[in-house]
Amino acid sequence: xxxxxxxxxxxxxxxxxxxxxxxxxxxxxxxxxxxxxxxxxxxxxxxxxxxxxxxxxxxxxxxxxxxxxxxxxxxxxxxxxxxxxxxxxxxxxxxxxxxxxxxxxxxxxxxxxxxxxxxxxxxxxxxxxxxxxxxxxxxxxxxxxxxxxxxxxxxxxxxxxxxxxxxxxxxxxxxxxxxxxxxxxxxxxxxxxxxxxxxxxxxxxxxxxxxxxxxxxxxxxxxxxxxxxxxxxxxxxxxxxxxxxxxxxxxxxxxxxxxxxxxxxxxx
Amino acid sequence: xxxxxxxxxxxxxxxxxxxxxxxxxxxxxxxxxxxxxxxxxxxxxxxxxxxxxxxxxxxxxxxxxxxxxxxxxxxxxxxxxxxxxxxxxxxxxxxxxxxxxxxxxxxxxxxxxxxxxxxxxxxxxxxxxxxxxxxxxxxxxxxxxxxxxxxxxxxxxxxxxxxxxxxxxxxxxxxxxxxxxxxxxxxxxxxxxxxxxxxxxxxxxxxxxxxxxxxxxxxxxxxxxxxxxxxxxxxxxxxxxxxxxxxxxxxxxxxxxxxxxxxxxxxxxxxxxxxxxxxxxxxxxxxxxxx
Numbered sequence: 001x002x003x004x005x006x007x008x009x010x011x012x013x014x015x016x017x018x019x020x021x022x023x024x025x026x027x028x029x030x031x032x033x034x035x036x037x038x039x040x041x042x043x044x045x046x047x048x049x050x051x052x053x054x055x056x057x058x059x060x061x062x063x064x065x066x067x068x069x070x071x072x073x074x075x076x077x078x079x080x081x082x083x084x085x086x087x088x089x090x091x092x093x094x095x096x097x098x099x100x101x102x103x104x105x106x107x108x109x110x111x112x113x114x115x116x117x118x119x120x121x122x123x124x125x126x127x128x129x130x131x132x133x134x135x136x137x138x139x140x141x142x143x144x145x146x147x148x149x150x151x152x153x154x155x156x157x158x159x160x161x162x163x164x165x166x167x168x169x170x171x172x173x174x175x176x177x178x179x180x181x182x183x184x185x186x187x188x189x190x191x192x193x194x195x196x197x198x199x200x201x202x203x204x205x206x207x208x209x210x211x212x213x214x215x216x217x218x219x220x221x222x223x224x225x226x227x228x229x230x231x232x233x234x235x236x237x238x239x240x241x242x243x244x245x246x247x248x249x250x251x252x253x254x255x256x257x258x259x260x261x262x263x264x265x266x267x268x
Numbered sequence: 269x270x271x272x273x274x275x276x277x278x279x280x281x282x283x284x285x286x287x288x289x290x291x292x293x294x295x296x297x298x299x300x301x302x303x304x305x306x307x308x309x310x311x312x313x314x315x316x317x318x319x320x321x322x323x324x325x326x327x328x329x330x331x332x333x334x335x336x337x338x339x340x341x342x343x344x345x346x347x348x349x350x351x352x353x354x355x356x357x358x359x360x361x362x363x364x365x366x367x368x369x370x371x372x373x374x375x376x377x378x379x380x381x382x383x384x385x386x387x388x389x390x391x392x393x394x395x396x397x398x399x400x401x402x403x404x405x406x407x408x409x410x411x412x413x414x415x416x417x418x419x420x421x422x423x424x425x426x427x428x429x430x431x432x433x434x435x436x437x438x439x440x441x442x443x444x445x446x447x448x449x450x451x452x453x454x455x456x457x458x459x460x461x462x463x464x465x466x467x468x469x470x471x472x473x474x475x476x477x478x479x480x481x482x483x484x485x486x487x488x489x490x491x492x493x494x495x496x497x498x499x500x501x502x503x504x505x506x507x508x509x510x511x512x513x514x515x516x517x518x519x520x521x522x523x524x525x526x527x528x529x530x531x532x533x534x535x536x537x538x539x540x541x542x543x544x545x546x547x548x549x550x551x552x553x554x555x556x557x558x559x
Binding site: 039040041043066067068079080081082083084087092094095096099100102103104105126127128132133134135136137138139140141142143144145146147149150172173174175176179188190191192 | 295296297298322323342343344345346348349352353356357360361363369370371372373376377380391392393394395397398399400403448449450451452454455504506507511
């Protein structure tokens with residue numbers, strides 16, 4: 001549900017906008033042999049994929065679910081995944097075929113996710129907060145997130161890093177992460193590899209291999225570890241040394257701004 | 269056969285009051301058949317169950333705002349980057365709207381099952397770890413795979429009684445061309461017993477038959493064709509016009525106010541003919557373009 005906006009939420013006040021840094025962080029996690037798929041409100045990962053293609057991963061494929069344009073040009077990027085501009089692309093596939101292939105499980109290697117709630121094990125919830133039949137907040141719904149169970153790597157992104165979003169356990173499990181941890185993850189025997197990273201306006205997180213709980217990797221420039229801990233509603237694993245997220249290069253910024261010529265990531 | 273009907277007659281004839289399962293096409297704020305939806309609201313057709321594509325938007329929210337929907341089968345109702353859908357959110361939170369929780373896989377494969385007469389749609393392994401099926405025992409069952417013996421998730425076939433679908437153009441027989449993305453509109457049309465098409469324009473059959481493989485819905489599935497240029501407003505019509513975000517923000521603001529979404533319905537839908545509504549919106553757009 002997160003929009004790729006330019007809200008800083010405590011991020012750096014000068015230099016690249018926080019959305020731009022997040023796009024670079026996501027791009028860094030994409031490989032040349034990936035086939036990535038994304039859905040609702042996915043301008044940020046679309047831009048990240050295009051950036052990766054134009055830098056270190058020219059053979060990456062990405063499908064903008066909704067219209068299902070394949071390798072859309074962007075330039076400019078658009079906020080809706082169903083915008084017909086996304087059909088300015090190498091090719092396009094009917095959505096029903098993309099859904100079919102998501103089920104096959106060995107086609108898409110990366111799936112982008114997010115949520116109203118994201119929990120310590122990387123499970124995502126877009127359905128409801130509180131009791132589902134009488135929720136305190138009804139979200140839009142889960143769309144394709146149950147497919148996370150079948151995808152190689154899940155990259156989670158959100159513009160809202162706060163204790164309401166980052167909770168110990170989601171109220172509704174719509175997008176599976178590492179479920180309830182190592183035992184339940186092993187028992188489920190899923191074909192997917194689980195969540196690989198979480199990129200927020202404050203930091204980038206990974207997962208502890210033993211506990212399968214979220215672990216702080218890097219803090220974005222100008223953000224302290226304490227800020228991240230306070231913005232997280234569960235006990236976060238924090239290594240002794242937390243490096244700063246490497247800033248985008250001038251080259252990356254120039255390419256980003258040609259892709260996102262309308263400035264979605266800068267909040268325009 | 270000439271299937272072209274007026275907006276009023278198409279809804280009066282083909283959308284019965286208390287319709288059991290009404291499907292609305294389009295996805296997010298694109299290709300929503302809004303003229304048909306507004307007419308359903310004007311004629312106060314009550315809907316026992318509403319079905320959206322994997323991502324419902326204003327099409328579903330306006331029917332809910334009109335007080336017509338008893339329950340909804342959906343995997344998403346929202347306004348994407350603009351925010352939550354106000355009537356959907358309010359009605360679920362106050363308990364007046366029941367949600368049959370679905371996901372994209374079930375809606376798509378369930379419609380395929382409906383289209384193909386399949387008894388149910390078996391779903392890929394792994395989907396059973398989500399809470400979706402547990403929240404919706406009416407649509408989902410865990411069954412034994414007859415080949416492997418494994419427990420797999422199955423979804424009930426989706427067979428809409430009526431589908432309201434937008435297409436860029438169609439001939440009078442209902443052979444339709446979807447410009448831009450297809451979303452799941454083709455599958456929805458194939459699964460529905462009755463299909464009412466809303467089009468930007470009706471074209472001669474010769475125009476369609478010049479590119480027969482470009483025809484995405486064959487006329488033999490279609491029962492009525494309604495020509496409403498601009499009729500997807502305020503959502504986009506691929507190949508024709510874009511989303512009117514200002515209008516949707518006005519709706520969201522009104523719906524969030526004390527009177528709730530019904531104030532919008534009374535002013536913009538029940539208080540106006542379709543022609544009057546579209547004329548007013550065109551005038552606003554023209555004034556905006558002059559500013």
